Amino acid sequence: MIQLGLDRLRKESARAWAIAWKDMRTYYLTPPSLMFGVLFPIALFFTFTVGRNLSSMQSLPILLSQTVFWASSTVGPVVIPLERRTKTFDRYLSAPMSLFSVLLGKTMAGIFFGFFVSIVPLLIGTLLFPVEVMNAAALALGIILSCFAFAAMGIMFASVPTESVGNIMMPLNFVRIPLLFISGVFIPIGELPVIGQVAAYLSPLTHTLILVRGGLGVESFSIPLGASIIALFVTGLLFLYLSLKFHEIIRKRE
Amino acid sequence: MYAIEVNDLTKSFGDLMAVDHICFSVSQGEIFGFLGPNGAGKTTTTRMLTCISTPTEGSAQIMGNDIQKQAFAAKEQMGVVTDISNVYLDLSAQENLIFTGKLYGLSKDRRLQKAKELLELFGLQDVRHEIVRGFSGGMKRRLTIAMALVNDASVLFLDEPTTALDVQSVRVIHELIMKLNSSGTTIFLTTHNMAEASSLCNRVAIISQGRIATVDTPERLKQAMDRVHSVEVVFDSSSSHLVTDLEELQGVRGVQKRGNMLRLLTLHPPEVLTGVFQYSERKDLRLLSINTLGPSLEDVFLEMTGEEIVERTKGSGKSSERRGSVKSRRSSH
Numbered sequence: 001m002i003q004l005g006l007d008r009l010r011k012e013s014a015r016a017w018a019i020a021w022k023d024m025r026t027y028y029l030t031p032p033s034l035m036f037g038v039l040f041p042i043a044l045f046f047t048f049t050v051g052r053n054l055s056s057m058q059s060l061p062i063l064l065s066q067t068v069f070w071a072s073s074t075v076g077p078v079v080i081p082l083e084r085r086t087k088t089f090d091r092y093l094s095a096p097m098s099l100f101s102v103l104l105g106k107t108m109a110g111i112f113f114g115f116f117v118s119i120v121p122l123l124i125g126t127l128l129f130p131v132e133v134m135n136a137a138a139l140a141l142g143i144i145l146s147c148f149a150f151a152a153m154g155i156m157f158a159s160v161p162t163e164s165v166g167n168i169m170m171p172l173n174f175v176r177i178p179l180l181f182i183s184g185v186f187i188p189i190g191e192l193p194v195i196g197q198v199a200a201y202l203s204p205l206t207h208t209l210i211l212v213r214g215g216l217g218v219e220s221f222s223i224p225l226g227a228s229i230i231a232l233f234v235t236g237l238l239f240l241y242l243s244l245k246f247h248e249i250i251r252k253r254e
Numbered sequence: 255m256y257a258i259e260v261n262d263l264t265k266s267f268g269d270l271m272a273v274d275h276i277c278f279s280v281s282q283g284e285i286f287g288f289l290g291p292n293g294a295g296k297t298t299t300t301r302m303l304t305c306i307s308t309p310t311e312g313s314a315q316i317m318g319n320d321i322q323k324q325a326f327a328a329k330e331q332m333g334v335v336t337d338i339s340n341v342y343l344d345l346s347a348q349e350n351l352i353f354t355g356k357l358y359g360l361s362k363d364r365r366l367q368k369a370k371e372l373l374e375l376f377g378l379q380d381v382r383h384e385i386v387r388g389f390s391g392g393m394k395r396r397l398t399i400a401m402a403l404v405n406d407a408s409v410l411f412l413d414e415p416t417t418a419l420d421v422q423s424v425r426v427i428h429e430l431i432m433k434l435n436s437s438g439t440t441i442f443l444t445t446h447n448m449a450e451a452s453s454l455c456n457r458v459a460i461i462s463q464g465r466i467a468t469v470d471t472p473e474r475l476k477q478a479m480d481r482v483h484s485v486e487v488v489f490d491s492s493s494s495h496l497v498t499d500l501e502e503l504q505g506v507r508g509v510q511k512r513g514n515m516l517r518l519l520t521l522h523p524p525e526v527l528t529g530v531f532q533y534s535e536r537k538d539l540r541l542l543s544i545n546t547l548g549p550s551l552e553d554v555f556l557e558m559t560g561e562e563i564v565e566r567t568k569g570s571g572k573s574s575e576r577r578g579s580v581k582s583r584r585s586s587h
Contacts, residue, residue, distance in 0.1 A: 008326070011359050018356035026344045087340035091401075094304040095357040096329040252308045253267065254301075 012101040019092065019105030024112055027079045032165050037074035038117055041066045048186045056129035061212040062185055063121045065146070069205050072114025072147045073176065076106050076154035077168040085163035099251070103155055103243050110151025111144070118143055131216060138225050139215025145232035146208040152239035153204075159246035161254060179205050189221055204235040255318045257282045257409050257440035258303065262312035265298050265464075272298045274464035275312065280457075282317075282408075285431065285441040287455035287472070289448070295464040296444045297337055300413050303442070304334045317408055330358070333407030337414045337444070339394035341386050347373060347397055348382040351404060358405035365404075372400040375430075391418040399427065403434075410434065413444040428454060448475075485518045485526045488542040489534065499537075503529035517547075 027033055045063045054062075083089035092102040122143075125131040133139055157172045181187055182196055183205035189197055200206045206221075207228035213220040214228075258280040265273040273295040280286040290296045301307040303314055305325050314321045319328035342350050348369050355365030373379045376396040386394060395418055402410060412431070416424045431454055435441055445451050451458050452472040459469040489496065497509050500518060505525040510517040520526045523546045534541050 014359070015357055018353065022342070022345070022353050026342065086343060087336055087338045088342055090301075090306045090336060091334075091340060091354070091357065093306045094329060094332070094334045095354075096326050096359065097357065098326070248308075251306075252310070254307050 012097055013104075015095070015097040016101040016105035016108065019102060020108035020112070023075065023079050023106065023109035027075065027082070027109070028113055030078060030082075032078040032169075033074055033113070036078070036169060037071040037113060038067075041070040044070075044180070056125060056131055057216065057218055060121065060125040060129070060131050061209060061216055061218055064118055064125075064143070064212050065183075065205060065209045066180065066185055067121055068114050068118045068143055068146045068208060069150050069179075070176070071117040072110045072150035073154035073157075073172065075110035075113045076151065076158040077172055078165055079106060079109065080155070080158035081163050081165050081168055084161070093251070099247055100244055103240065103247060106155050106158075107148070107151045107240060107243075110154055111147040114147035114151060115143065118147075133215060134217030135215045135225075137215075138211050141229050142208055142211025142215055142232075145229060145236065146204070146211075149204045149232045149236035149239060152236045152243060156239045156243040156246060159243055159250055161250045179203050182206075184209050184221065204232055207231045207235075255282070256280060256315070257284065257317060258286070258442060259315045260299075260303070260312070261314065263299065263302060263309055263314055264311035265295075265302060265307070266310045271464050273302070273309075273461075276461070276464070276466045278459055278466055278469055280409075280440060280442060282440055283435065283438055284457065285435050285443060285455045287451035287458035288442060288444040288461065289446070289451055289458055290461035294461045296461055297413060298464075299461065300336075300411055300442070300444055304332060304411050305329055330405070331408045333402035333405060333410045335399050335402045335410075335412045335415050337417070339391070339398040339418075341389075341394050341397050341401070343387040344385060346383050346385055347378045347389075350386060350397060350401060354401045354404045360404065368404055372403060376400045376426075392420055392423055395419055396423060399430075407439065409440045409442065411442045411444075414446065415443070416445075416447070416450065483520055483523045484547045485520060485523055485530065486515055486543075486545045486547060487518065487530055488515050488544075490540040490542055499533065500530070503533065505529065 041063070044066060045059075049059050049062065080089060092105075093099070126133065154172065157168050157175075160168050160171070162168060182192065182199045183189075183203045184200060185205065189200045189206070192200060201223070207223075210220050210223055210228045211225060211232075214225045256279040258278075260276060260278050262275045262277060263273060264271070264275050276295075276299065288296055288299070298307070302309045303316070303321065305321050305328065308322070316328040317331040319325075319331065321328050342353065345353065351369035351372055352365045355368060360368065369382075370379075373382045376399070378393065378397060378400070381389070381393070386397065389397070395415075399412075399415055402412075415431075416427050419427065428450070431441055431443070441454075443451065443455060452475070455472055457469060458472055458475060460467045460475075487500075492514055496516065497511055500506060500516060501509050503518070503526060505520050505522045506518045506529070507521065508519040510519070518526055518530070527544070527546065530541070530544065533539075
């Protein structure tokens with residue numbers, strides 16, 4: 001029985017990885033991925049940092065956090081509607097694998113996209129500017145868990161049964177853009193009203209910023225790093241669970 | 255054990271009952287045709303059987319595996335060709351096949367070997383490294399079918415497999431279906447093409463308005479088809495008396511007006527043809543076109559289910575719309 005379970009687990013994870021690898025090769029360089037995953041965070045970064053005289057130690061965590069945030073959450077909402085349009089998403093559903101494995105594969109594609117894109121500002125920051133990594137574990141966990149949480153968030157939004165990327169990006173951006181303003185990215189949390197501060201601690205992006213700042217040795221909010229690690233992990237699982245439920249509902253309706 | 259066994263399978267979209275408690279079974283090694291007009295529920299049924307969508311009610315088994323409770327095992331037994339060529343446009347033909355092999359858990363060597371075999375079989379060997387986006391519709395269709403054969407499925411679902419293919423490719427696909435079937439593969443063929451169904455299928459089910467109207471052999475369906483024919487005529491005049499005049503011709507059972515074309519329903523086309531020529535000479539009307547037609551799929555369906563054509567039928571004395579009601583619901587196992 002255990003052997004059967006392990007065999008099934010091996011098959012499911014191999015197929016999830018096959019989907020992730022295919023998505024990486026196929027969709028990473030598509031215009032919507034590059035626009036929403038790379039150009040958008042950079043444009044927003046310059047919009048809100050130019051003229052504020054921020055040091056590289058202050059601005060790098062902002063760039064890094066929102067790069068992870070935008071890039072990871074973009075892949076699912078780009079890939080899934082495109083695959084719905086070409087009906088290739090149906091292939092996964094009729095293949096011997098669970099819906100969870102399909103979504104896990106899609107989530108992995110988002111995780112790796114967010115990770116690769118976020119490496120660029122980190123390398124530039126550490127190689128060209130006087131930025132030092134003080135807590136590598138916090139930084140690595142911050143980036144990886146954030147990639148997971150935001151990739152799962154993108155997959156959850158991609159459960160909207162549409163064949164148009166725009167129909168998913170619109171509600172997703174309706175959530176993503178406000179998150180930037182309540183998570184301490186552009187406005188310090190301490191300057192927010194009380195309700196804003198409460199919302200800030202519920203936002204996964206706040207915890208990304210806490211861990212990235214902690215990793216780079218920048219003073220941050222008074223939350224233990226461990227709490228932010230747990231928060232990001234639980235948020236990722238919650239988004240993945242909700243994605244599964246939403247996709248199951250859609251499958252019943254389609 | 256049946257290859258496919260369907261019990262009370264139902265799918266509703268809100269108030270719309272797309273598939274209404276259908277029951278049928280397909281024996282192992284059978285080629286089973288699934289026919290019906292557009293919107294009848296063919297694709298919805300196929301999507302449920304291939305686990306793409308979830309049934310609202312009822313159950314189905316593929317090689318004894320329940321499509322909901324044992325979906326993994328059921329899906330391992332099937333290959334699927336959907337009505338649209340759903341290939342990965344940004345991968346090459348070979349990569350499409352290899353990726354499909356990964357989804358079905360084939361080993362690396364087996365994937366490569368199978369991809370090579372299928373590329374040769376479907377005449378795609380020379381373009382195996384080319385990105386599929388540049389392929390013609392026919393090439394994409396062939397690749398779609400090839401992808402369904404990667405896992406040597408016991409049950410093959412083919413939804414309109416020959417749509418958009420040239421005559422040569424259609425012949426290749428038909429030969430392939432026969433060859434696969436002779437090696438024991440069960441084929442579930444959804445098609446609009448009666449000739450295709452007639453030449454390939456052991457049995458055929460007709461679905462309309464979400465219900466199975468009949469399950470029978472093509473021979474019996476053809477017997478029903480032979481009873482209904484029509485002659486379509488277009489005159490250069492659109493006199494209001496045309497319809498009533500033509501209704502009076504010998505052998506005409508009814509007249510349907512569609513634009514400037516008149517369709518004369520008959521059991522004896524030659525008799526009606528003679529009558530139409532004589533009528534046109536007598537009235538000095540010029541015939542723009544005249545065709546004799548066998549029954550359409552819709553006619554067969556109407557015949558099999560006992561629906562009535564009341565549109566300008568002789569004796570009704572008034573024009574009306576096509577009225578249909580399924581008088582009897584038959585399904586056999």
